[in-house]
Amino acid sequence: MDASTPLPLDPATLTWLAFAIGGVFGFAAQRSNFCTMGAIADILIMEDWTRLRMWALAAAAAIAGTTALQMGGLIDVHASIYTGARLPWLSHLVGGALFGIGMTLASGCGAKTLVRLGSGNLKSLVVFVFLGLSAYMTLRGLFGGWRSAWLDPVVVQFDTHQDVPTLIAARFALDIRSAWLACAAVAAGGLGLFALSSREMWRPAPLLGSLVIGATIVAGWYLSGRLGYLPEDPETLEPAFLLTNSGRMESLSFVAPLAYSLDLLMLWTDKSRSVTLGIALTLGVIAGSLLAALATRSFRIESFRDAPDLARHLVGAMLMGFGGVTALGCTIGQGLSGLSTLSLGAALTVAAILAGASLSIKIQLRNA
Numbered sequence: 001m002d003a004s005t006p007l008p009l010d011p012a013t014l015t016w017l018a019f020a021i022g023g024v025f026g027f028a029a030q031r032s033n034f035c036t037m038g039a040i041a042d043i044l045i046m047e048d049w050t051r052l053r054m055w056a057l058a059a060a061a062a063i064a065g066t067t068a069l070q071m072g073g074l075i076d077v078h079a080s081i082y083t084g085a086r087l088p089w090l091s092h093l094v095g096g097a098l099f100g101i102g103m104t105l106a107s108g109c110g111a112k113t114l115v116r117l118g119s120g121n122l123k124s125l126v127v128f129v130f131l132g133l134s135a136y137m138t139l140r141g142l143f144g145g146w147r148s149a150w151l152d153p154v155v156v157q158f159d160t161h162q163d164v165p166t167l168i169a170a171r172f173a174l175d176i177r178s179a180w181l182a183c184a185a186v187a188a189g190g191l192g193l194f195a196l197s198s199r200e201m202w203r204p205a206p207l208l209g210s211l212v213i214g215a216t217i218v219a220g221w222y223l224s225g226r227l228g229y230l231p232e233d234p235e236t237l238e239p240a241f242l243l244t245n246s247g248r249m250e251s252l253s254f255v256a257p258l259a260y261s262l263d264l265l266m267l268w269t270d271k272s273r274s275v276t277l278g279i280a281l282t283l284g285v286i287a288g289s290l291l292a293a294l295a296t297r298s299f300r301i302e303s304f305r306d307a308p309d310l311a312r313h314l315v316g317a318m319l320m321g322f323g324g325v326t327a328l329g330c331t332i333g334q335g336l337s338g339l340s341t342l343s344l345g346a347a348l349t350v351a352a353i354l355a356g357a358s359l360s361i362k363i364q365l366r367n368a
Contacts, residue, residue, distance in 0.1 A: 008242050009227050011274075015243065017223055018277040022284020023291070025216040025252065029115045030292035032209025034058070036331040037103045037112065040357045044365070050200045054210040055335070057195035060188040061214025062340035066221055067184035071177065075225035079241070079249040081328055082343040083163045088328075089348060090154035091147070095327030096334070096349040098319045099255075100356025104364065105316025106131070109331040110254030110324065114282060118289025121302045126310070127317040128258060134321025135259035143322050151326060164342045183342055217336045220251030224277055243277045250277060251340070253333025255324030257282045327352070 008014070028034065032054065039051035069075045077083055103109040106127045108116060113131065117124040137143040160170045169179040195201055195210070224241055229249075233240040244250045245260050257278030264273050293299040304310045324330045327349045329338050335353065338346030 006226075008230050011243055014223065014228050014277065015275050015280045017227070018220075018243075018280035019284040019287070021216050021219045021223065022252075022281035023288035024219075024284075025111075025213060025281075026115055026118055026285035026288025026290075027292045028209045028212040028216075028288075029111065029285070030119060030289040030298075031296070032205045032213075034115075034209055034213055035108055035112045036335065036353075037108050037357055040354065041104075041361055044358065044361050050198065050206060053195040053198055053201050054206045056191040057201065057207070057210035058214040058217075059336055059339050060191035060195060061211050062217035062336050063184055063188040063191070063342065065215060065218030066340035067180060067188070067342075069218065069221060069225070070180060075221050075229075075249065077163060077221075077249075077341040078161050078166075079225065079239075080337075080341055081246055081248050081250075082334070082338040082341045082346055083161045083166075085158045085161060087156040087158065087162050087345055088152050088154065089156055089345070091151040091326050092328070092345050092348040093352045094151055095323040095325070096352025097323070097356035099323030099327060099330060100353040100358075101360040102316040102319030102321075102323055103331070103353075104357050104360040105312045106320060107313065107316075110258060110320060111252075111285065111330070111332045114254060114285040115289040118286040118291075119293040120299045123302060123304055123309075123313055126304075127313055127320075129262070130314055130317035131255070131321045131324075132258035132262040134318040135255050135325050136263065136321075138322045138325035139256060139259060143325075147322075147326050162344045164344060167344070180342075187339075187342060214336070217251050217340055220277075220281070220337065221249065221340070224251065225249040228277070243274070245276050245278055251337040252281055253278065253329050253337055254282065254285070255321065255330045255333060259321070259325075 034054055035051060036055055039055055042048040042051050066077065070077055107123065110131060113124045113127045117128060138147055160166050165179040165183045166176065168174060168183065169176045201207055224244055228242040230240040230242060241247065241249050245256060260276060261279045261282050264275065264279060267273050327334060329349060331353060334346045334349040339350065
């Protein structure tokens with residue numbers, strides 16, 4: 001970022017803006033029925049590609065918008081967790097596959113859990129709690145020991161950042177801006193053409209819902225990477241990003257923030273805890289979904305059918321918590337935020353999530 005970077009906004013303003021961005025995401029997701037797990041199920045069960053096209057259009061919008069911020073010098077994607085020189089490929093593959101399996105058992109990913117919770121689904125409340133618990137155990141508890149011992153050490157170490165434009169520019173001695181524009185044009189253009197090649201996608205709900213969701217990813221990057229960016233921390237004299245749990249630039253992701261939300265609720269009187277951008281985004285999604293459900297009179301209290309239904313959701317939630325933290329993100333954290341940085345690790349995670357979810361759905365269909 002250049003020297004003209006403004007001073008960050010005050011924490012309260014940043015928090016409310018994050019809540020608003022989450023609210024827009026929740027409202028759009030509830031109204032458009034945006035769901036990655038549902039998209040895979042639609043293809044395998046009904047051969048309907050509409051919701052996968054919605055996800056592709058959201059990703060295209062996120063890539064295009066993030067690239068515009070990057071080219072304009074407003075953010076630096078290399079300040080995120082997705083573009084480091086260290087590529088823990090085994091963590092991406094194993095974590096992604098387990099997350100994909102988990103979201104099919106728990107009736108949706110972390111984002112869908114929040115949207116369904118706002119719409120009155122009590123099953124999603126249980127998934128929220130156990131997903132957050134599993135994620136926290138993977139961040140700092142029992143599962144974290146397994147992750148750090150068996151998965152995280154298996155890496156490929158690059159000499160530069162792992163985003164595809166930087167890798168290509170370094171390999172072929174190209175101008176980095178040209179490489180960024182070319183890669184973004186191919187990725188966003190390809191995804192956009194795939195999405196819009198169907199007449200079903202030109203209906204208002206899927207078209208606008210997808211574009212709005214993609215725009216929230218861009219807004220999240222701008223919020224944390226520009227409005228919350230402090231060029232020089234008075235204590236460390238290093239650049240800092242305010243109110244992010246990772247200490248890095250963040251956009252939307254819904255695994256670790258659920259763990260930090262539980263942590264804040266349990267340790268509310270601990271003054272070292274505060275409402276971070278991830279927590280505010282999480283609460284915003286629930287509020288936005290609730291608003292949409294009330295506006296459309298679709299708010300319904302739902303619960304588990306029986307004990308096996310409860311067991312499936314508990315197992316799915318635990319798998320999502322472990323898998324999402326291990327893979328550094330979920331269908332939104334890696335699938336949209338990560339891919340918007342053109343990260344190689346994000347591509348691996350998305351492929352693993354799709355493979356895990358597809359396998360799990362096929363097994364459930366065969367056993368039905």
